[in-house]
Amino acid sequence: MHIVQPGMEIDVLKENSKVAQQNFRNFKEHKVKSIDFMGSIGAGKTALIIKIAEKLRAKGVRVCAIAGDVTGVDDYSRFEKSGLKAFNCNTGHECHLDANLVRKSLNEIDLDDYDVVLIENVGNLVCPADFPLGTDYRVVVISTTEGDDMVRKHHDIFLHSDIAILNKMDIADAVGVDPEVIVQDYNRLTGGLKSIYKCSVRKDEGIDEIMSALKL
Amino acid sequence: MHIVQPGMEIDVLKENSKVAQQNFRNFKEHKVKSIDFMGSIGAGKTALIIKIAEKLRAKGVRVCAIAGDVTGVDDYSRFEKSGLKAFNCNTGHECHLDANLVRKSLNEIDLDDYDVVLIENVGNLVCPADFPLGTDYRVVVISTTEGDDMVRKHHDIFLHSDIAILNKMDIADAVGVDPEVIVQDYNRLTGGLKSIYKCSVRKDEGIDEIMSALKL
Numbered sequence: 001m002h003i004v005q006p007g008m009e010i011d012v013l014k015e016n017s018k019v020a021q022q023n024f025r026n027f028k029e030h031k032v033k034s035i036d037f038m039g040s041i042g043a044g045k046t047a048l049i050i051k052i053a054e055k056l057r058a059k060g061v062r063v064c065a066i067a068g069d070v071t072g073v074d075d076y077s078r079f080e081k082s083g084l085k086a087f088n089c090n091t092g093h094e095c096h097l098d099a100n101l102v103r104k105s106l107n108e109i110d111l112d113d114y115d116v117v118l119i120e121n122v123g124n125l126v127c128p129a130d131f132p133l134g135t136d137y138r139v140v141v142i143s144t145t146e147g148d149d150m151v152r153k154h155h156d157i158f159l160h161s162d163i164a165i166l167n168k169m170d171i172a173d174a175v176g177v178d179p180e181v182i183v184q185d186y187n188r189l190t191g192g193l194k195s196i197y198k199c200s201v202r203k204d205e206g207i208d209e210i211m212s213a214l215k216l
Numbered sequence: 217m218h219i220v221q222p223g224m225e226i227d228v229l230k231e232n233s234k235v236a237q238q239n240f241r242n243f244k245e246h247k248v249k250s251i252d253f254m255g256s257i258g259a260g261k262t263a264l265i266i267k268i269a270e271k272l273r274a275k276g277v278r279v280c281a282i283a284g285d286v287t288g289v290d291d292y293s294r295f296e297k298s299g300l301k302a303f304n305c306n307t308g309h310e311c312h313l314d315a316n317l318v319r320k321s322l323n324e325i326d327l328d329d330y331d332v333v334l335i336e337n338v339g340n341l342v343c344p345a346d347f348p349l350g351t352d353y354r355v356v357v358i359s360t361t362e363g364d365d366m367v368r369k370h371h372d373i374f375l376h377s378d379i380a381i382l383n384k385m386d387i388a389d390a391v392g393v394d395p396e397v398i399v400q401d402y403n404r405l406t407g408g409l410k411s412i413y414k415c416s417v418r419k420d421e422g423i424d425e426i427m428s429a430l431k432l
Contacts, residue, residue, distance in 0.1 A: 040257050041341055041369070042362030070342060070372070074365040093372070095311065095342035123369065125257055126286060126311035126340050145361035145384075145391075146258030149290040153257070153339065156286070156309070168361075174390055175361075 016131050019099035023106065023134025030111035034119065035214055036097075036133050038157060039141035040150075041123030044167040046075045047201045048141060049118045050082045052211060056116060057083075061216075063116040066105050068097040075120055096127040099134055116216065125150065129157040137214050143168040144177045151185035158186060163195055163213050170200040232347050235315035239322065239350025246327035250335065251430055252313075252349050254373060255357035256366075257339030260383040262291045263417045264357060265334045266298045268427060272332060273299075277432075279332040282321050284313040291336055312343040315350055332432065341366065345373040353430050359384040360393045367401035374402060379411055379429050386416040 027034045037045045049065055056063045064085040067076040071090055079086035089105045091097065102119065109117070119135060121128045125142070132138065140161040142150055145168055151158055158164055164186055172179050179198060186196045197213060199206030243250045253261045265281055272279045280301040283292040287306055295302035305321045307313065318335065325333070335351060337344045341358070348354065356377040358366050361384055367374055374380055380402055388395050395414060402412045413429060415422030 040339070041366055042256065042258070042359075069369050071370075072365075072368045074368055095340070122342065123256070123366075124311070124340060124342050126338065127343065143258075143361070145359070149288075150257055150339075152288045152290055153285050154287075171387075171390060174387060 013130060016099045019103055020132045020134035023099055023102055026103075026106060026111065027117070027134065027136070030114075032111050032114055032117055033216070034117045034133075034135040035137045035139060036119045036121055036128075036135040037139050037141055038121045038125075038128040038161060039123070040125040040143075040146060042145065043123070043141040043143045044201050045120050045123070045141050046078050048165065048167065048199075048207075048210075049120055050079065050084060051201050051204065051207055052216065053079075053084045053118060054082070055207065055211060056216060061116055062114045063118065064109065064114050066102065066109075066117065066119045068101070068119065068121050070094070070122055091122060095122055095124050096131050097121050097133060098131045102133045125154050125157055129160045132160075137162045139163055139165060139214070141165045141167055142182070144172040144179060144182075145175050148177050148181040148185075151182055151189055155189060158189055161194075163197060163210075165210055166196055166198045167201055169198050169205065170203050229346060232315045235319055236348045236350035239315055239318055242319075242322060242327065243333070243350065243352070246330075248327050248330055248333055249432070250333045250349075250351040251353045251355060252335045252337055252344075252351040253355050253357055254337045254341075254344040254377060255339070256341040256359075256362060258361065259339070259357040259359045260417050261336050261339070261357050262294050264381070264383065264415075264423075264426075265336055266295065266300060267417050267420065267423055268432065269295075269300045269334060270298070271423065271427060272432060277332055278330045279334065280325065280330050282318065282325075282333065282335045284317070284335065284337050286310070286338055307338060311338055311340050312347050313337050313349060314347045318349045341370050341373055345370075345376045348376075353378045355379055355381060355430070357381045357383055358398070360388040360395060360398075361391050364393050364397040364401075367398055367405055371405060374405055377410075379413060379426075381426055382412055382414045383417055385414050385421065386419050
């Protein structure tokens with residue numbers, strides 16, 4: 001994140017943390033499960049959320065999505081097109097969602113209508129790490145096309161999330177990436193206390209394991 | 217970027233701009249060309265810089281790289297392994313290089329030894345846009361694996377860079393992305409005043425056109 005002045009960063013994070021706790025209580029009061037999907041652009045967050053939502057709806061679970069983006073309605077439109085009720089949340093300029101933006105989105109949503117809210121964060125592997133939104137789980141989605149070094153380069157987001165998802169396993173060979181390097185780096189970084197799940201959203205492989213890890 | 221307080225953001229950007237101008241003068245005094253490569257993680261910035269540097273060295277041009285990353289030495293090591301002299305520049309926590317970090321790196325570099333300095337920014341399609349480093353050119357590198365919507369989602373970085381490069385053309389079909397959508401969005405956003413160059417670093421296709429656009 002941008003450190004502007006010593007002390008100032010801490011104030012921002014403290015304020016975010018306070019609002020995140022309000023969001024968390026708001027979700028809980030309405031018995032809603034919530035998940036924050038973080039990760040770089042192109043990791044497959046939108047497609048993964050659509051896939052998980054399909055599986056949830058097939059089980060009769062009421063689900064909606066919050067589409068976080070700097071600008072535009074692309075992810076929002078993809079959600080709606082897939083049949084998933086979505087709420088658009090543009091940051092305007094900011095490189096990440098924060099708890100206050102989510103609080104504003106929640107003003108639009110009647111939480112009594114939903115059991116699960118899936119939040120797609122802005123495509124960015126750095127900044128979202130610092131800003132918890134008040135969800136039950138924080139998930140980081142990476143893909144094999146990003147190379148085998150992203151865990152070594154971006155400690156924070158892997159340390160601040162509950163689980164990691166390695167997507168696009170189906171093209172790992174085509175892009176010349178060895179997924180085991182990523183898995184080993186992840187296990188070393190997290191001391192084996194957290195899990196990384198391999199999947200291919202496009203081939204519908206590994207999604208059930210992810211849902212089970214997220215208690216969905 | 218993180219807007220902390222009204223007014224505060226402007227101070228930070230002003231200060232950055234001042235130091236960027238110092239860097240620019242420093243480069244010019246030593247007759248050094250400099251280029252800032254921005255883009256998401258996995259776009260292929262490191263591979264592109266290595267490829268350009270190879271071609272420059274083959275022409276007898278003296279070139280070095282500054283490897284910008286939040287943490288670690290992965291890109292630095294890849295540069296050095298390829299025979300490209302590199303200087304590592306870790307931001308520690310920040311999601312982008314800024315002019316001051318580059319100024320510090322330049323203290324380590326004897327600019328009389330080089331004709332060209334290639335700077336790899338942190339893998340991030342959002343924040344680097346706000347922080348010019350004082351280079352001759354700012355380039356944004358994107359790849360087909362990131363989907364066809366990144367221009368629509370990330371106006372700032374395309375508007376703040378001089379040219380755009382669309383890498384991984386060789387796997388556009390495999391990932392189901394139509395490059396023409398990206399090109400059209402780019403041309404619409406920039407009013408046709410800037411150019412986007414398609415390439416495949418892996419196949420060594422389109423690199424000469426990029427170098428010519430950057431007057432290398």
